[in-house]
Amino acid sequence: MLIAACVKLVEIRPLVDPLTGSVDPGREVGCSAADRAAVEVVRRLAESWSARTLLISVGPPRAEPLLVELAAVGIDAAVRIDAPRGVDSSTVGRLLAATLADVGADVVVCGDYSSDRGSGSVPAFIAHHLGAAQALGLVEVHTEGPGSLRVVRRLDGGRREVAVVDAPAVMSVEGSVAELRRAPLRSVLADAVPVEVVATDVPLSVRTLPTRAFSPPTRVASAPTGTPLDRVVELTGALVERTPPRTVALDPPEAAGMILEQLRSWGYLDEPDPA
Amino acid sequence: MSGTDFDVVVVGAGPAGSAAAIEVARAGRSVCLLERGPSPGSKNMYGGVVYGRILDTLVPAWWEQAPVERWVTRRSTMLISGDQALTVDFRNPGWGEAPHNGATAYRPEFDSWLAGVAVDAGAELVCSTTATGLIREAGQVVGVRTDRPNGDLRASVVVACDGVNSFLAKEAGMYPHDDPSNFTVGVKETIALPRHVIDERFAVRGDEGVDIEILGCTGDVPGGGFVYTNRSTVAVGLVLSLPALAAGGTRPEEILRLLKAHPAIAPLIEGGEVVEYSAHVIPEAGYDMMPELVGDGILVAGDAAAMCLAAGIWLEGVNFAIGSGALAGRTAALAARRGDASAAGLAGYRSSLESSFVLSDHRRLRDAPHLVMSDLAQRVLPAVACGVVEDVFTVTNPTPKPGMRRIVRQRLRRHGVRLRDLFREGLRALRTFG
Amino acid sequence: MTASSYPEISFERRMSTVEFRVDSDRAHITVDDTVCRDCTTRGCITACPANLFVPTAAGGILFNYEQCFECGTCYLVCNEEGAITWTYPEGGHGVVFHRS
Ligand SMILES: Cc1cc2nc3c(=O)[nH]c(=O)nc-3n(C[C@H](O)[C@H](O)[C@H](O)COP(=O)(O)OP(=O)(O)OC[C@H]3O[C@@H](n4cnc5c(N)ncnc54)[C@H](O)[C@@H]3O)c2cc1C
Ligand code: SF4
Ligand code: SF4
Secondary structure, three states: EEEEEEOOOOOOEEEOOOOOOOOOOOOEEEOOOOHHHHHHHHHHHHHEEEEEEEEEEOHHHHHHHHHHHHHHOOOOEEEEEEEOOOHHHHHHHHHHHHHHHHHHHHHHEEEEEOOOOOOOOHHHHHHHHHHOEEEEEEEEEEEEOOEEEEEEEHHHHEEEEEEEEEEEEEEHHHOOHHOOOOOOHHHHHOOOOOOOEOOOOOOOOOOOOOOOOOOOOOOOOOOOOOOOOHHHHHHHHOOOOOOOOOOOOOOOOHHHHHHOOOOOOOOOOOOOOOO | OOOOEEEEEEEEEOOHHHHHHHHHHHHOOOOEEEOOOOOOOOOOOOEEEHHHHHHHHOOOHHHHHHOOEEEEEEEEEEEEEEEEEEEEEEEEEHHHOOOEEEEEHHHHHHHHHHHHHHHHHOOOOOOOOOOOEEEEOOOOEEEEEEOOOOOOOEEEEEEEOOOOOOHHHHOOOOOOOOOHHHHEEEEEEEEEEOOHHHHHHHHOEEEOEEEEEEOOOOOOEEEEEEEOOOOOOOEEEEEEEEEHHOOOOHHHHHHHHHHOOOOOOOHOOOOOEEEEEEEEEOOOOOOOOOOEEEEOOEEHHHHHHHOEEEEOOOOHHHHHHHHHHHHHHHHHHHHHHOOOOOOOOOOOHHHHHHHHHHHHHHHHOHHHHHHHHOOOHHHHHHHHHHHHHHHHHHOOOOOOOHHHHHHHHHHHHHOOHHHHHHHHHHHHHHHHOO | OOOOOOOOOOOHHHOOOEEEOOOOOOOOEEEEEHHHHOOOHHHHHHHOOOOEEOOOOOOOOOEEOOOOOOOOHHHHHOOOOOEEEEEEOOOEEEEEEOOO
16 A cells, blocks of 8 residues: 655745735745645555655755655655646646656655645645545544545534545644654654656746735825814714713622623624523 | 665754755765744744855855845944934945945745755755754764654754754763853844835845844843844844843833834835734854764754854854854764764864854954943943934034044033943943954 | 834744744753742843743742743743743754854
8 A cells, every 4th residue: 555645845934024925935845744744644554554655846056955854754655746836726726746657656745735825725636636535624544454544524604524534535634733753863864765756747937926015095084074073073073972981889699790791782692592 | 874764964043054965965975954934934934134255165056046035235334322313334335246245135935945956966955844853872863853754864964953942962071061141132123115115215236235234223131233224124123132132121012112213214114014023043153062062973053152243233154054054064064074073073063163263253253242232332332322423413603613632522421431441341342343 | 302203013023033943752842930039139130131030929930941042041030940841942943044
């Protein structure tokens, strides 16, 4: 059996100019916490299933040191699919799926989002191309025996969904699922896992263009009318009718009760819980 | 050699460690350079100036490749008293030309660059790995333990370049005591400003930079301040005596706030945005606090051996770290080749330090820290100097101008200093710096 | 001294400029605050540049390791044997400077 982790090289400390909104990606590169969690999940599954492991990434040659570093935790092989940064998600999904199909990966684990404004769609594209089951945005992954998994997914409103997934399957995991173990000193010192490079036909000219910061269109506002007094009255709302504020002095429990009652009367709270 | 992973293990990829690793690798021995930070320099902060002369032999034409922010062409010393300031300002455009003198640089960049030189020379750099202890056999150090799984690393010689807290030198029993009065703590803000604003405010052009050391700005805590220019940031910081700080002195950031608000400093940094705050301890006492430098299978270099030359606020640590690290590396490589890593086999380190600038400068300037931290230098000198200059420059007519000698005597008296004491301290300073 | 025309940043804002890769599994520094109760100097409170030592009403010390510069000031000024256990964080964790 072969289990693969997909990771993406990203800048880990981008700087956003608060005034212009322009982003300086910074020089430091790495991968997201979710991607690291994916590598750890692969490592754990491989241990309990005695499976082989593969680390795979679509990216430029600059991504290779990252693959080497991650592979030192005990991944058997690493592949870089050669493509420039900024390739769109469907292409990344197609490229990954092609290589994963070639090597015969049974289970594929990705991070749920890459941290550079990822949309989390790459794993779905991979699953589509492989015709595999997909379980995305997982918060827990447990094994039920070789090739079979019980996973937990986060749903809206704090609810959880438990699913059983069988290989072939593609999963994406949140960063909190597992913390990547430390690579043993021996594997850091040993000759690194060689990174195999797969050539692609993606044109190198694909580049995202910088966008300008949003600036709202100018609106023409008419000059205020009326006397200065009218303006002051209008701006302060002094003569408008309103509920006057009330000041009460109560013990904390009663005060709490009164706050709740008031919030309820404004419609912020549901009716009191019968329990 | 059998039973070892490397000829030499160097702990700490600061300037001392990288220099050591460069020398070992160039001598053709295998060397592992361990660093606990995710990259070399990521744990390190300093004031801001690297004095590069020591690099000339280690990395020829280093100025063409090192990540330098600005070349220091203006050095000032400022005495602050109340809201007055007296500055001695020296400009030397010559320092802006190769081979240069001092350069401002960010340590994460500088240290990564120097470690890169070591890697190019053949050293094996391993980051994100903390050395947690020494491996010893029959009293001889034969390697280090690290916090990675299967993390023991065996070597003929361990070079401890692990900085001011050096737990390795302490574990080896070479560092007997932690007297807080031997240490100061440095805090600093890195403040971002547009490059042309820095050029204008500090009156420099292009790659030229400024370095200002300040006395009298630390209130109830002995110490000093500094201002350094980078390309588009200004570093403003303090060096503060630990015992006074601990004795309920003003907190560091409050002293820094007051310095930044001082009329001589505020206009330089106004409108800037703090982009990093940092702190680090400095081994201040130099020669008088140095540990044993050589043990069986172990050498200590750089801040780990208190090699930082700290005359209060005039800090030269990076150059002394590189100097001592390089000598330690050479000795370690030689010992590995000869197969004798006992203290006797490594003794050449101490003697080569003695005959280099490292220990001769330290011995000569051993009194400097006390002088700069003395009450006279901290309070009296700034106050008297500012006062005298105020009296000289204040035009008092129609009252006739007082004579210079009278001004000085009056000012001294006002601060309760006797001429005799001043004379004695002056002599001491002359003996130290002369 | 005259005040600068720019407001000073808050301590929280100051510390937020620093990157800390916190090791959530292990505190690299621990403080035994039963020892601190007998301490007369309490140097750590004013000296720690990250202001991580907070006196409690009960006479002890509340310590939080997460935003630590790993500078060593605290153990150097602490004069009560055994109050502070000081180690470096696991490799790759802790403070990371960029422009210092
Ligand atoms: C506020 C301040 C201002 C200064 N100003 C200047 C200046 O302007 N000019 C100047 O020349 N000097 C200056 N210095 C002094 C200078 O920074 C030091 O002397 C110099 O950094 C010492 O170099 P080093 O290599 O010995 O130690 P460090 O630079 O401290 O390097 C030690 C390295 O070892 C690593 N390490 C520590 N323990 C371990 C371990 N157990 N396992 C693995 N790795 C470990 C650390 O992460 C670090 O990278 C200043 C210092 C301070 C604090
Ligand atoms: S100085 Fe030491 S003993 Fe005293 S309060 Fe601080 S940590 Fe506790
Ligand atoms: S090491 Fe420095 S920053 Fe960390 S707790 Fe101690 S004094 Fe504070």
